[in-house]
Amino acid sequence: MIPLEGQVRIPSGCAVSAMISRDGRRMNGEQIIQSMVPMHDRSNGLGGGFAAYGIYPEYKDFYALHIFFNDKSCQNECMTLLKEYFEIVQDEHIKVRKIPQITDEPIIRRVFVSPMQSVLRHLQIDEKELVVRTVNRINAQLDGSYVFSCGKNMGAFKAVGFPEDVGRYYRLEEYEAYCWTAHGRYPTNTPGWWGGAHPFCMLDYSIVHNGEISSYDANRRFIEMYGYKCTLQTDTEVITYIADYLLRRQGLTLEETAAVIAAPFWSTIDAKPEAEKQMYTYLRNVFPSLLVTGPFSIILGFEGGLMALNDRLKLRSMVIGEQDDMVYIASEEAAIRVMAPDIRNIWSPAGGEPVIVRVKEGAF
Amino acid sequence: MNFYPEFEVVRNDSRCIRCRVCERQCANEVHWYDADGKVMLSDESKCVNCQRCVTLCPTRALKIVKSDCRLRENANYSDQTIKEIYRQAETGGVLLSSMGNPNPLPVYWDKILINASQVTNPPIDPLREPMETRVFLGKKPEHITRNADGTLNTQLAPQLTLSMPVMFSAMSYGSISYNAHASLARAASALGICYNTGEGGLHEDFYKYGKNTIVQVASGRFGVHKDYLEAGAAIEIKMGQGAKPGIGGHLPGTKAVGDVAKTRMIPEGSDAISPAPHHDIYSIEDLRQLVYSLKEATEYRLPVIVKVAAVHNIAAIASGIARSGADIIAIDGFRGGTGAAPTRIRDNDGIPIEPALAAVDKRLRDEGIRNNVSIVCGGSVRSASDVVKAIALGADACYIATAACLAMGCHLCRSCHTGKCNWGIATQRPDLVKRLNPDIGSQRLINLMDAWRHEIKELMGGMGINSIEALRGNRLMLRGVGLTEKELEILGIAHAGE
Numbered sequence: 001m002i003p004l005e006g007q008v009r010i011p012s013g014c015a016v017s018a019m020i021s022r023d024g025r026r027m028n029g030e031q032i033i034q035s036m037v038p039m040h041d042r043s044n045g046l047g048g049g050f051a052a053y054g055i056y057p058e059y060k061d062f063y064a065l066h067i068f069f070n071d072k073s074c075q076n077e078c079m080t081l082l083k084e085y086f087e088i089v090q091d092e093h094i095k096v097r098k099i100p101q102i103t104d105e106p107i108i109r110r111v112f113v114s115p116m117q118s119v120l121r122h123l124q125i126d127e128k129e130l131v132v133r134t135v136n137r138i139n140a141q142l143d144g145s146y147v148f149s150c151g152k153n154m155g156a157f158k159a160v161g162f163p164e165d166v167g168r169y170y171r172l173e174e175y176e177a178y179c180w181t182a183h184g185r186y187p188t189n190t191p192g193w194w195g196g197a198h199p200f201c202m203l204d205y206s207i208v209h210n211g212e213i214s215s216y217d218a219n220r221r222f223i224e225m226y227g228y229k230c231t232l233q234t235d236t237e238v239i240t241y242i243a244d245y246l247l248r249r250q251g252l253t254l255e256e257t258a259a260v261i262a263a264p265f266w267s268t269i270d271a272k273p274e275a276e277k278q279m280y281t282y283l284r285n286v287f288p289s290l291l292v293t294g295p296f297s298i299i300l301g302f303e304g305g306l307m308a309l310n311d312r313l314k315l316r317s318m319v320i321g322e323q324d325d326m327v328y329i330a331s332e333e334a335a336i337r338v339m340a341p342d343i344r345n346i347w348s349p350a351g352g353e354p355v356i357v358r359v360k361e362g363a364f
Numbered sequence: 365m366n367f368y369p370e371f372e373v374v375r376n377d378s379r380c381i382r383c384r385v386c387e388r389q390c391a392n393e394v395h396w397y398d399a400d401g402k403v404m405l406s407d408e409s410k411c412v413n414c415q416r417c418v419t420l421c422p423t424r425a426l427k428i429v430k431s432d433c434r435l436r437e438n439a440n441y442s443d444q445t446i447k448e449i450y451r452q453a454e455t456g457g458v459l460l461s462s463m464g465n466p467n468p469l470p471v472y473w474d475k476i477l478i479n480a481s482q483v484t485n486p487p488i489d490p491l492r493e494p495m496e497t498r499v500f501l502g503k504k505p506e507h508i509t510r511n512a513d514g515t516l517n518t519q520l521a522p523q524l525t526l527s528m529p530v531m532f533s534a535m536s537y538g539s540i541s542y543n544a545h546a547s548l549a550r551a552a553s554a555l556g557i558c559y560n561t562g563e564g565g566l567h568e569d570f571y572k573y574g575k576n577t578i579v580q581v582a583s584g585r586f587g588v589h590k591d592y593l594e595a596g597a598a599i600e601i602k603m604g605q606g607a608k609p610g611i612g613g614h615l616p617g618t619k620a621v622g623d624v625a626k627t628r629m630i631p632e633g634s635d636a637i638s639p640a641p642h643h644d645i646y647s648i649e650d651l652r653q654l655v656y657s658l659k660e661a662t663e664y665r666l667p668v669i670v671k672v673a674a675v676h677n678i679a680a681i682a683s684g685i686a687r688s689g690a691d692i693i694a695i696d697g698f699r700g701g702t703g704a705a706p707t708r709i710r711d712n713d714g715i716p717i718e719p720a721l722a723a724v725d726k727r728l729r730d731e732g733i734r735n736n737v738s739i740v741c742g743g744s745v746r747s748a749s750d751v752v753k754a755i756a757l758g759a760d761a762c763y764i765a766t767a768a769c770l771a772m773g774c775h776l777c778r779s780c781h782t783g784k785c786n787w788g789i790a791t792q793r794p795d796l797v798k799r800l801n802p803d804i805g806s807q808r809l810i811n812l813m814d815a816w817r818h819e820i821k822e823l824m825g826g827m828g829i830n831s832i833e834a835l836r837g838n839r840l841m842l843r844g845v846g847l848t849e850k851e852l853e854i855l856g857i858a859h860a861g862e
Contacts (some may be wrong), residue, residue, distance in 0.1 A: 211485070212484045212485035212828075213485075214481065214485060214827055214828035214829045214834065214838075214841075215829060215834030215835075215838060216838070216840060217837070217838040217839050217840035217841065218833070218834050218835065218836055218837050218838035219834075221729060221837045221838075221839070222729075222734075222837070224729070225729050225732045225734060225735075226732070250507065250508050251507075251508065251510075252508065256516070263831070265494045265496065266494075266496055266498055267494060275515075278518045279515070279516050279518060281518075282516055282518040282520065283516075284833070285500045285504070285520065285523060286504045286505060286508065286520070287504075288499075288500070288833030288836065289833060289836065289837065291831055291833050291834050292834070293828065293829045293830050293831060293834040294481075294485050294828045294829070295485050295486060295828075312830070313488065313493055313830065315485075315486055
């Protein structure tokens with residue numbers, strides 16, 4: 001039997017795509033689904049997924065947990081655990097469209113939760129930390145339950161299949177988001193497991209990623225010191241935890257985070273003005289184990305924006321397109337041409353150069 | 365008791381031109397010229413097989429071979445075991461040895477293989493792309509802090525910056541010569557790495573290499589004073605040494621001459637025997653006091669290294685050190701070299717560096733304190749691939765000493781304790797010391813490190829890694845061959861094929 005995610009390390013190639021409105025206009029999922037069609041050959045049918053921001057305005061104060069359960073008993077076990085720490089605001093099926101391309105589905109639930117204040121006081125942690133710990137615990141310890149999205153006013157939708165089929169399966173044309181990211185997966189040694197598809201999410205951070213990082217075990221062993229558990233053994237998972245650790249726990253800016261993950265070369269740093277040189281040197285000195293090497297292009301989604309980043313040698317393709325309030329990002333220009341046929345402003349960011357797009361303040 | 369010598373000098377008389385180089389070069393006085401017979405003769409019983417005469421013989425008339433005249437074979441009582449008993453029966457003395465444990469014990473480096481990229485991610489070509497080997501050793505902060513204007517506060521605990529993750533390990537002035545120290549200091553300086561004074565103090569001529577010098581404080585406190593502490597880039601407290609865990613350093617009086625004695629601040633000709641423990645450290649809390657005493661003395665400008673021998677309980681010991689205020693832990697494996705050690709201790713005490721390193725790195729990570737300290741490992745790191753394997757197991761950098769001695773000309777005859785090193789390294793005899801030219805010695809050390817750096821880059825590039833920090837602790841890049849499950853578990857690596 002072929003080992004599953006978590007039992008073996010799984011490298012994979014992939015396709016990524018994203019669209020975001022700087023004005024915070026909400027758009028349905030049709031375009032982002034279509035953008036994955038010309039990149040069909042970059043996936044192999046073993047995983048596709050999407051992340052959408054701004055989709056739950058009526059529940060924006062609650063954490064939206066998207067959960068896969070193998071069966072009813074797993075669901076009961078997981079819900080019992082959740083109820084110890086959270087008020088359950090809403091517990092519902094995620095609506096899907098039955099199509100022949102997507103089969104063997106688990107139970108897919110959406111649970112809006114609110115952390116219990118008494119629990120937070122008792123554990124002396126903030127609510128985000130409680131969500132992280134609880135999700136890690138469910139994913140690491142509860143067999144047959146897997147939380148694949150846990151942010152506020154956002155959600156991930158993923159499955160085994162080609163991304164365009166996954167999009168139709170989840171009826172993404174019925175959701176409206178100011179930012180969409182998408183992923184098609186080409187794993188090389190997995191039978192495909194729903195939880196292993198991208199995006200990979202932690203709180204409102206979502207990562208879609210194309211590449212195979214060579215620093216994986218250095219990154220994993222470092223980040224696991226801080227309470228994260230890399231249960232899937234995928235690059236995307238560890239990059240998500242790195243982003244959470246640097247952005248939320250260390251309080252680095254996006255630019256600083258990019259300078260850790262895809263650090264400038266020493267030759268570049270040493271040629272910079274003194275203040276910048278000190279800053280970059282400091283970041284490389286303090287977080288050496290979070291440098292990510294090997295080919296990658298990632299799109300990190302978060303509340304109110306996204307960041308696209310290539311590895312420092314630009315070993316994976318990634319292009320950016322801009323038109324009016326829209327910014328498009330994709331592995332291939334063809335994908336952007338589907339979303340914006342008349343687009344003129346298309347360019348490739350340099351290796352290690354973060355492209356950060358923020359929605360206007362107050363518009364999300 | 366008289367034995368047939370261990371080595372035979374084989375002289376091809378038809379090639380020998382009686383130039384008498386061998387005679388002049390041999391400090392052990394093996395060779396001499398018999399004027400009557402016009403022939404070179406030798407007393408092989410004095411030969412240590414250092415190969416000096418072989419190397420310098422202009423006509424290749426000489427070779428040294430292992431004698432085949434042995435005691436009757438016995439798998440339990442080897443020739444060496446029996447002769448050692450005879451020697452002790454004669455003298456009542458403790459057997460002395462030099463350099464690292466030569467016995468056929470497991471070398472785990474040789475049972476670990478390195479990964480390379482194929483298809484799913486690309487190897488990186490160091491000739492065409494940047495490939496970085498710079499490392500910083502020292503304590504990292506748990507949380508970043510910011511200045512009032514929001515910029516990062518870049519103040520850090522003192523760090524040691526190295527251009528590549530290799531340093532020259534401690535060898536005292538006394539155990540090795542002035543010219544050997546000069547070679548090491550100049551090479552370290554040119555390479556942007558560090559060498560280590562060992563426990564014999566720092567000759568005043570070498571203070572100028574301070575930025576690339578680690579000054580050692582050992583249990584004998586030889587040569588330790590305020591200027592000495594302030595001269596270096598880091599201070600190392602030597603708690604133990606891989607070749608002789610549990611005992612102190614040992615410099616025979618014959619080597620404590622002239623400047624050596626002056627630098628050590630001891631009377632000339634006296635044996636410099638360091639106590640087994642530091643007499644102010646009988647427990648971990650005492651270590652903390654010494655760490656902070658040294659930091660106070662140097663105004664917290666320098667990182668403090670605590671060097672320990674790899675012993676059975678090394679993980680717990682390292683955990684204690686990581687909480688003692690030390691910035692760097694140096695672990696020295698049981699195959700590490702020495703200028704003089706009791707044979708029984710050298711050959712039987714301590715554990716190999718590979719499992720010790722793996723256990724320490726894992727323990728510090730399990731306790732979440734790996735960032736409190738950097739780890740330097742030594743005790744037989746022989747090549748660039750050993751370095752790469754050590755970094756992937758979890759080391760920040762490696763210490764090398766035997767390899768450095770070899771670069772300077774050492775032929776591993778393991779006779780350092782006699783003080784008659786024909787290569788000018790482990791000796792204080794002026795006529796021998798001058799055989800090591802520091803211009804050449806330092807250049808050969810630089811060459812060796814340049815070569816290793818190229819090889820490290822090639823190996824990293826093959827793995828698709830373009831900076832050394834992405835290799836550190838990256839055990840997925842290693843596979844074991846022919847190791848038991850327990851060994852693999854301790855090393856934290858999978859078996860080849862997994």
